[in-house]
Amino acid sequence: MYGALWRILPGPVWVRIILLLFLIAAAVFALFTWVFPWVDGIVNPINVTVE
Secondary structure (H helix, E strand, O other): OHHHHHHHOOOOHHHHHHHHHHHHHHHHHHHHHHHHHHHHHHHOOOOOOOO
């Protein structure tokens, strides 16, 4: 999968590295902005039933 992603990206190696860093930053931003708050609302670790 990573090899296919590397072949799809255009440009020389330094442009591909910059694009990969941008894609990783966008994925981390999306996780912290939408996914983790949504999961926290479902899991809700404050209501603990173990004593």
